[in-house]
Amino acid sequence: MEINISKISRCEGIKENFDIIDNNQHELIFNNQTFKALPPLSVKGYAVNYEGKIEVELEISAKVEMQCSRCLEAYAQDIHVNATHMFAKEGFQTDEEEHLFKGDEIDLTEIVLNEIAAELPMKPLCSENCKGLCPVCGNNNNQSNCNCKVEEIDSRLQILKKLLDDEQGGV
Ligand SMILES: [Zn+2]
Ligand SMILES: [Zn+2]
Structure with missing residues (x-):
């Protein structure tokens, strides 16, 4: 789940869209439990060079295999989440919340999986009418x-x- 920022990192104000379909099997940790994100995982958005930092807007759509807390059946939980993350070139970080990047690639995998995990329900339900x-x-x-x-x-x-x-x- 990488985006190439070779063009935008060189010029302020430049914006580039990306649309990633990831068909790999990913696992995420939530409440000390491991969950499977079911492929395909979709990550759309854009990266923009904002005063030398790279701002990345993410629109994530995923399905996560969960177990219903009422009927105990496995089901696919739909997750849709939007997020913004800032990236600073290594050595130019000015804020603790900024992620670091080296070279021309930003790997979004960990950030995307954390965003999905944060959206998982505490009481999973296969359907509201279960x-x-x-x-x-x-x-x-x-x-x-x-x-x-x-x-x-x-x-x-x-x-x-x-x-x-x-x-x-x-x-
Ligand atoms: Zn009965
Ligand atoms: Zn159920």
């Missing part, structure tokens, strides 16, 4: 219905009925 698993039999309620819920309510009602009967019987 019905999850049946707490009784573990059935995936998105795929089929089981009758456990009805039985569960029935047994609770029966216990309640029994308690009421006992109470009434005691009076």
Whole structure:
């Protein structure tokens, strides 16, 4: 995921667009867990020479393999994120937030993967309407219905009925 800045780094104000499709398999770390970014990963944007520094605008689109927190199925989480990063030539850094570059290439891989990881949901859901698993039999309620819920309510009602009967019987 490299961009060539040989032209823009030589002249202030010059802007160059890039449109990268990365078909490699990448992994990212989030919450001490490793996740797979599913190819292709798209990184569009532009680089511009701004007072001798290179400003890079990124528009990232990716899919990350995650596990739904309700139904526990694997699914592809869509991630779209925009970000801006500044790059300074080695030896010309004036701000801690600036990344360094040497030569004519800037490798965006680490920055892009970090941006994607920062967008991953804490509570992943395959769909907002995910019905999850049946707490009784573990059935995936998105795929089929089981009758456990009805039985569960029935047994609770029966216990309640029994308690009421006992109470009434005691009076
Ligand atoms: Zn789900
Ligand atoms: Zn069930």
